[in-house]
Amino acid sequence: MSDFSVWHFDGVQAVRRHPRIEPVGAGFVLADDQQRTGPFAFADLRYHGRQGDADVYALADSGGEERDGWRLGLSGAIPDAIAAQLPAKARYGGWIDRFGLWPAAGLFAAMSVAVIAIGVKAPEWTAPLVPAAWEARLGEAIVGDLGGRFCATPAGSAALQKMVVALDPNPGDLQVEVANAAMVNAVALPGKKVVLFNGLIADARSPDEVAGVLGHEIGHVRERHVMQGLLRQLGLSVLLGGFDGNVGGTFNGLLALSYGREAEGEADAHAIAALARANVSAQATADFFARLAKDEEAVTGKDDNALIGYLSSHPMSSKRRDRFAASVDKRRRYAQVLTAGEWRALKNMCVDDKDVADGGVLF
Amino acid sequence: MTDSADGAHFDAPDNGSAAESAFVFHGNWREFAPIAFTNLLLTIVTLGIYRFWATTRERQYLWSQTQFIDERIEWTGTGKELFFGFLIVLLGLGLPFFFLQFGVQALAAQGYPEIAGRIGFAVLFLIIYLGGVAQFRGLRYRLSRTYWHGIRGGSDDGGFGYGWSSMWKNFVGMLPLGLMIPWSMASLWNERWNAMSFGPHRFTAHLSAEDIFARFLLFYLIPVALFIFALFAGFGAVTMGISNIESLGPDRIGIAMAIVAFLFILLFYGALGLIAMAFYAKYFRAGVEALTLHTLDFRFSARTMDWIKLFIVDMLLVIGTLGIGYIFLGYRHWKFFITHMEAFGEINLDQLTQSTTTRSKHGEGLLDAFDVGAI
Numbered sequence: 050m051s052d053f054s055v056w057h058f059d060g061v062q063a064v065r066r067h068p069r070i071e072p073v074g075a076g077f078v079l080a081d082d083q084q085r086t087g088p089f090a091f092a093d094l095r096y097h098g099r100q101g102d103a104d105v106y107a108l109a110d111s112g113g114e115e116r117d118g119w120r121l122g123l124s125g126a127i128p129d130a131i132a133a134q135l136p137a138k139a140r141y142g143g144w145i146d147r148f149g150l151w152p153a154a155g156l157f158a159a160m161s162v163a164v165i166a167i168g169v170k171a172p173e174w175t176a177p178l179v180p181a182a183w184e185a186r187l188g189e190a191i192v193g194d195l196g197g198r199f200c201a202t203p204a205g206s207a208a209l210q211k212m213v214v215a216l217d218p219n220p221g222d223l224q225v226e227v228a229n230a231a232m233v234n235a236v237a238l239p240g241k242k243v244v245l246f247n248g249l250i251a252d253a254r255s256p257d258e259v260a261g262v263l264g265h266e267i268g269h270v271r272e273r274h275v276m277q278g279l280l281r282q283l284g285l286s287v288l289l290g291g292f293d294g295n296v297g298g299t300f301n302g303l304l305a306l307s308y309g310r311e312a313e314g315e316a317d318a319h320a321i322a323a324l325a326r327a328n329v330s331a332q333a334t335a336d337f338f339a340r341l342a343k344d345e346e347a348v349t350g351k352d353d354n355a356l357i358g359y360l361s362s363h364p365m366s367s368k369r370r371d372r373f374a375a376s377v378d379k380r381r382r383y384a385q386v387l388t389a390g391e392w393r394a395l396k397n398m399c400v401d402d403k404d405v406a407d408g409g410v411l412f
Numbered sequence: 413m414t415d416s417a418d419g420a421h422f423d424a425p426d427n428g429s430a431a432e433s434a435f436v437f438h439g440n441w442r443e444f445a446p447i448a449f450t451n452l453l454l455t456i457v458t459l460g461i462y463r464f465w466a467t468t469r470e471r472q473y474l475w476s477q478t479q480f481i482d483e484r485i486e487w488t489g490t491g492k493e494l495f496f497g498f499l500i501v502l503l504g505l506g507l508p509f510f511f512l513q514f515g516v517q518a519l520a521a522q523g524y525p526e527i528a529g530r531i532g533f534a535v536l537f538l539i540i541y542l543g544g545v546a547q548f549r550g551l552r553y554r555l556s557r558t559y560w561h562g563i564r565g566g567s568d569d570g571g572f573g574y575g576w577s578s579m580w581k582n583f584v585g586m587l588p589l590g591l592m593i594p595w596s597m598a599s600l601w602n603e604r605w606n607a608m609s610f611g612p613h614r615f616t617a618h619l620s621a622e623d624i625f626a627r628f629l630l631f632y633l634i635p636v637a638l639f640i641f642a643l644f645a646g647f648g649a650v651t652m653g654i655s656n657i658e659s660l661g662p663d664r665i666g667i668a669m670a671i672v673a674f675l676f677i678l679l680f681y682g683a684l685g686l687i688a689m690a691f692y693a694k695y696f697r698a699g700v701e702a703l704t705l706h707t708l709d710f711r712f713s714a715r716t717m718d719w720i721k722l723f724i725v726d727m728l729l730v731i732g733t734l735g736i737g738y739i740f741l742g743y744r745h746w747k748f749f750i751t752h753m754e755a756f757g758e759i760n761l762d763q764l765t766q767s768t769t770t771r772s773k774h775g776e777g778l779l780d781a782f783d784v785g786a787i
Contacts, residue, residue: 058562063611063764065483065561100476100484101438107488118562118766120486150450158457165459191518 053125055079056103059086060118070131077131079121091134094121098139106135169281176276181241184276188240197406199226200247205398208391212256215327215386216264223267229399229406233341235262237269239276247399253337256387256395260327261320261334261373268319274312317369321376330383335373342370434755437747438484439477441740447473448739464498465491474746480560481759488564489557505542509535537579544578545571548604555608556769561761565610566769577603594628594695595621601699611764613706619699627694630687638680645672689723690716700753707757714752722748 057066057079068079068086078087089108095115097105103122107115127135139146145153209227213220224242231248238244243266245259253259269275324331387395399405451466468491475487512535519528548571555565578600585596598619605617693716700712714722726744729737 060562061766063561063563063759063761065761097486097488098472098476100486101479105486118559118564120559120562145454150454154453154457157454157462161457161459190515 053123053127056122058118058120060116060120072130075134091136094136096136096138104135104138172277172280176273176280179276179280185240187279188238188242192238192240192242192244195226195228195244195406197404198229200229200399200402200405202394202398202401204391204394205401208256208387208395209398211391212260212263212386212395213267215329216260216323217267217271218326223270225263225267227395227398229402235266237266237275239279241270243267243270250396255333256385256392257324257329257333258337259395260329260386261324261331261337264320264323264334265316267323268316269312271319272312272315274316277312313369317372321373325376327386328381328384329386331373331376335370335377338370338373342367433751433753434481435750435753436479437477437750438479439474439743439747441743443477444473444740444743448743452736452739461495462491464494467491467494470742474743475558478746478750480755483561486559487557488559489553540582541575541579543575544582545575547578548574548607551604551608555610556767560610561764562766563611563764564767565608566767567608568769569607571607574600574603574607590631592621594625597621597695598624598699602702605703609767609769610705611767613764615703615705617699617703619702623698623702624691624695627691630690631684634680634683634687637683638676641679642676686720689719693719704757706759708759709756711754711756712752713754714748718748718752 055068055070057068058064059066066079066081068081071078071080071085073088075092076088076090078085079089080086093109094106095109097107097120099105100122101124103124104127106121106123108119108121109115123131123135137146147153148156205227209225210220213223213225217223222241224240225245226242227245227247227250230246231251232246233248233252235243235245235249243263245263245266249262250259320334321331324334385392394401447469451462451469454462455466468487468489471487471489475485478485512531516528516532516535519525519531548569552567552569552571555567558565581596581599585592598621601619602617605615608615693714697712697714700710703710722744726741729740729744731737
């Protein structure tokens with residue numbers, strides 16, 4: 050170790066001094082041939098890291114604020130009397146220095162896992178706490194009437210309403226609409242809204258297929274998945290620094306909102322129960338899924354986003370299809386959810402509605 | 413006892429020959445590696461929150477290894493203030509923007525595209541304005557946290573006026589085919605630096621658009637050069653390939669054309685990147701040269717080839733280490749900056765007194781949020 054040496058800047062002028070440290074009580078005075086400054090308390094020193102071969106200390110005043118630019122640099126073999134009174138050296142930052150790097154890293158990792166777990170689970174607890182009126186207003190604010198794209202004709206609307214009544218025991222608070230857009234998709238939205246896109250109805254081979262999909266979306270509404278998904282998305286985007294000046298795609302995010310495997314399973318169970326209650330065979334829905342799965346293979350690589358739409362927001366698996374098929378009771382005599390005339394009215398609703406806004410490509 | 417009897421006075425080297433630069437970097441990457449890796453570890457386990465403290469530790473090391481004339485500089489920024497700066501931006505701007513975006517989309521979906529568009533436009537303006545403010549405040553923050561001989565820099569200007577300047581000058585700069593961009597860049601460089609000080613002394617910057625205009629014209633050369641290239645390429649293809657072209661099926665011709673188009677695009681962006689680098693090198697060199705602090709003049713010696721080398725090694729480092737090398741980029745860039753910085757003139761330490769500028773309490777929140785460089 051080289052000899053002990055001291056340098057000092059007073060923070061007022063850039064001139065460097067090389068004073069002696071003279072102990073005075075629990076503090077010290079900086080003295081050289083021209084001046085003596087101090088006394089300063091050792092307890093007020095703050096470690097400021099190394100510069101070259103020196104350990105550098107700053108000086109805090111009684112309020113904890115550091116004196117601007119005041120520095121004391123110590124190098125070489127620091128005398129024990131002084132070394133014993135110097136503050137501890139900081140390395141990573143307060144907490145980490147206290148615990149040590151690895152214990153702190155472990156602790157942080159555990160806390161992070163807990164935060165993520167809570168972030169994933171919390172919406173399930175908080176969603177039911179959101180007042181229904183707020184949710185309704187939110188749904189109104191986000192979707193409204195989709196720019197006049199909701200189709201309505203007396204016969205078509207009646208057919209749709211009949212389907213809703215068949216599937217849900219308390220249909221009063223549900224708002225189910227058919228939107229004039231070509232995508233094969235359906236979404237559940239805040240405020241107990243379900244939107245079936247006309248592409249889905251055009252693609253369906255029987256009203257029972259539509260009933261299965263509708264039952265699934267009503268399931269999302271009744272299980273309150275919508276608000277959960279929205280809260281989860283909001284939470285994640287804040288947590289993961291989704292803040293990057295481009296938080297875009299909220300509505301698209303809503304469309305593609307994936308509720309997770311568990312929620313999809315719950316919605317399926319809800320749909321199957323609703324179909325059984327309505328005495329509608331789940332076979333049609335199973336067939337619809339089978340057709341989609343086949344289409345998925347066929348459309349991969351092809352420019353057919355309409356079908357990809359449903360598949361991207363509703364994970365398709367043979368398990369889901371089998372579940373619907375297995376619920377079919379072979380001995381039971383099922384009815385069709387709509388008559389041929391009602392089905393025709395529903396299929397043609399968007400064509401017959403002269404006031405509806407042009408379908409085009411939504412968003 | 414003071415440094416020298418005649419009133420503490422230093423002469424920085426007054427010629428750029430073999431004399432040592434006033435700026436010397438003492439760091440080495442082996443010393444930096446433990447800092448970089450522990451920063452990476454802690455940043456990961458804290459879901460990114462540690463990054464403010466990581467930045468601080470990185471700068472503490474880099475600054476402490478940087479010597480100016482006789483003494484190393486010191487970084488005194490803290491992770492806490494960076495974190496609070498980030499929180500302020502997140503709560504004050506991030507959340508409102510998030511909900512505004514939400515509202516704009518809802519308006520568009522409900523058939524009010526005009527209102528949605530107008531709000532979107534206003535938000536865009538606000539972001540551009542704040543981008544300018546952030547650039548100013550980032551520079552101010554860095555100067556106010558940098559100490560040399562116990563003296564720091566700073567600015568008494570909050571940068572809100574600079575935000576407007578930045579907005580309208582950038583806009584005017586682009587108007588006549590972008591020909592005024594050198595003017596807007598030079599003018600903003602001067603405006604920024606003229607508001608900054610170190611100790612009692614104000615920086616002065618007098619960068620002129622003429623200094624960088626010739627280099628800027630390179631951008632306009634690309635289309636001409638590519639047109640000539642395309643002409644020759646077409647001519648070559650016709651003379652050499654015409655005899656063979658019938659032997660190729662239509663599929664092959666398609667593939668050949670796709671390859672040509674791909675090469676063309678590659679060439680275009682490659683050339684554009686090179687020109688951008690050449691221009692930036694000139695801009696930065698001229699900018700630093702136009703800078704004085706009291707009796708000190710500055711030089712920046714990196715030329716276009718140095719910047720290209722820096723960039724290529726950066727890429728190789730990151731790709732070669734499957735991304736881990738990213739944590740060394742801050743070190744490399746600082747080293748590049750310091751080894752090419754030079755200063756000439758003299759400093760009278762008696763006259764170098766503490767800055768009276770206010771120290772802003774929070775860090776580079778705005779700067780972080782908009783991700784613009786400080787200098």
